[in-house]
Amino acid sequence: MLRGDITVAIRNAVMSELAEVGYGRLSIEAVARRAGVGKTAIYRRWSNKLEMVMEIISDVAERKVPLPDTGSFSGDLALLLLIVSTALKHRMASQIIPDLMAEAARNPQIAETLQRALRTHQQAVGEKLIGQAVARGELPEGTDPDVAVDLILGPLYWRLAVARQPIEDDYLEKFTTAVTAALRATV
Amino acid sequence: MLRGDITVAIRNAVMSELAEVGYGRLSIEAVARRAGVGKTAIYRRWSNKLEMVMEIISDVAERKVPLPDTGSFSGDLALLLLIVSTALKHRMASQIIPDLMAEAARNPQIAETLQRALRTHQQAVGEKLIGQAVARGELPEGTDPDVAVDLILGPLYWRLAVARQPIEDDYLEKFTTAVTAALRATV
DNA sequence: AAACGGCGGAACGCAACCGTTACGTCGTAG
DNA sequence: CTACGACGTAACGGTTGCGTTCCGCCGTTT
Numbered sequence: 001m002l003r004g005d006i007t008v009a010i011r012n013a014v015m016s017e018l019a020e021v022g023y024g025r026l027s028i029e030a031v032a033r034r035a036g037v038g039k040t041a042i043y044r045r046w047s048n049k050l051e052m053v054m055e056i057i058s059d060v061a062e063r064k065v066p067l068p069d070t071g072s073f074s075g076d077l078a079l080l081l082l083i084v085s086t087a088l089k090h091r092m093a094s095q096i097i098p099d100l101m102a103e104a105a106r107n108p109q110i111a112e113t114l115q116r117a118l119r120t121h122q123q124a125v126g127e128k129l130i131g132q133a134v135a136r137g138e139l140p141e142g143t144d145p146d147v148a149v150d151l152i153l154g155p156l157y158w159r160l161a162v163a164r165q166p167i168e169d170d171y172l173e174k175f176t177t178a179v180t181a182a183l184r185a186t187v
Numbered sequence: 188m189l190r191g192d193i194t195v196a197i198r199n200a201v202m203s204e205l206a207e208v209g210y211g212r213l214s215i216e217a218v219a220r221r222a223g224v225g226k227t228a229i230y231r232r233w234s235n236k237l238e239m240v241m242e243i244i245s246d247v248a249e250r251k252v253p254l255p256d257t258g259s260f261s262g263d264l265a266l267l268l269l270i271v272s273t274a275l276k277h278r279m280a281s282q283i284i285p286d287l288m289a290e291a292a293r294n295p296q297i298a299e300t301l302q303r304a305l306r307t308h309q310q311a312v313g314e315k316l317i318g319q320a321v322a323r324g325e326l327p328e329g330t331d332p333d334v335a336v337d338l339i340l341g342p343l344y345w346r347l348a349v350a351r352q353p354i355e356d357d358y359l360e361k362f363t364t365a366v367t368a369a370l371r372a373t374v
Numbered sequence: 375a376a377a378c379g380g381c382g383g384a385a386c387g388c389a390a391c392c393g394t395t396a397c398g399t400c401g402t403a404g
Numbered sequence: 405c406t407a408c409g410a411c412g413t414a415a416c417g418g419t420t421g422c423g424t425t426c427c428g429c430c431g432t433t434t
Contacts, residue, residue, distance in 0.1 A: 024209055029391060039392095039393085039413095047393095101289070101348075106282070157344075158340060162344065174331065175338075183365065184368065
């Protein structure tokens with residue numbers, strides 16, 4: 001039976017290495033060194049780098065995030081923005097996600113895994129958030145959850161993970177107002 | 188005197204390799220092979236991989252894009268969205284940019300170069316687009332160009348370069364409406 | 375005609391990793 | 405108490421790339 005503590009050490013080492021050097025430069029030997037573990041322990045669990053990373057990443061990605069339900073659309077939206085922006089401020093998210101996204105552009109298997117995780121979350125959030133708002137009459141019938149989610153997550157991701165500019169105090173507030181207005185306008 | 192045609196062949200090879208394998212896995216030897224050139228020709232021009240890539244990328248990034256001026260804000264916006272979305276559909280942009288962005292998260296020199304290019308373009312676009320609209324009275328005084336640009340580019344980048352979902356015919360139209368509404372609302 | 379210099383090609387020693395194997399240790403299940 | 409199996413270590417041959425060097429070729433300049 002494989003030892004659980006060793007597996008945990010390896011998983012942590014993989015996440016750290018991913019954040020530090022990225023998928024492309026991640027080597028099994030470095031993971032073993034960092035985990036304080038023999039290479040054999042790794043090859044006993046996974047047969048190569050891709051399989052290892054995919055299994056570990058899928059696992060993390062599938063952790064469900066709690067969906068907001070504060071009673072009003074603007075409340076839900078503000079909470080969602082807070083959750084996402086907090087998550088994107090952490091190194092694990094802001095380094096690993098763009099790295100894997102770039103990697104996904106040339107590795108179909110990574111792409112598939114990430115897209116599945118992303119789309120699942122995105123749809124869940126979109127449908128719940130928009131569905132609730134439409135049901136409450138806060139947004140017009142026929143609001144497209146797909147476009148709505150792009151409109152909400154896009155700018156946040158852009159600013160935090162791409163442009164890497166800080167979010168000032170009033171940014172989220174302005175942003176909430178703007179997005180609410182955008183969604184009321186026929187999207 | 189270094190031969191210009193050789194330099195061009197190398198530059199093209201670098202861009203192609205960047206798109207195909209990314210910065211992390213780009214090797215001088217592969218570039219030389221692809222360009223049909225000796226390694227010596229490369230080392231005669233740049234002293235290492237980072238310097239080579241940075242010089243070539245800066246060069247490309249500094250090409251000015253024409254700024255839209257159609258006479259109306261919605262026209263400008265639609266044109267801008269069209270330009271950006273077309274650019275992001277090309278492999279060079281949709282592969283290389285996310286890749287370098289991810290790389291920038293761990294290489295300060297790359298980060299600095301990209302941020303400079305990005306911020307310059309972003310500010311130019313924002314100030315011109317929003318400035319014109321405010322001057323025409325189409326947007327309220329005090330509209331924040333910074334937030335506006337996030338709101339415009341974010342969703343597009345998210346959808347095309349991150350989520351990698353196609354843009355349907357009516358998407359840009361809906362999106363234009365939404366963004367216009369968003370910006371009119373006090374941003 | 376001769377000198378110069380950029381060129382491709384080949385090889386160098388060095389380093390990092392790959393995936394695999396053999397070995398000896400140690401904790402635990404039976 | 406014994407047997408099993410997961411462990412770390414070390415070494416294997418093979419691959420890839422680094423940055424450098426030397427060579428002979430060839431077009432340009434002088």
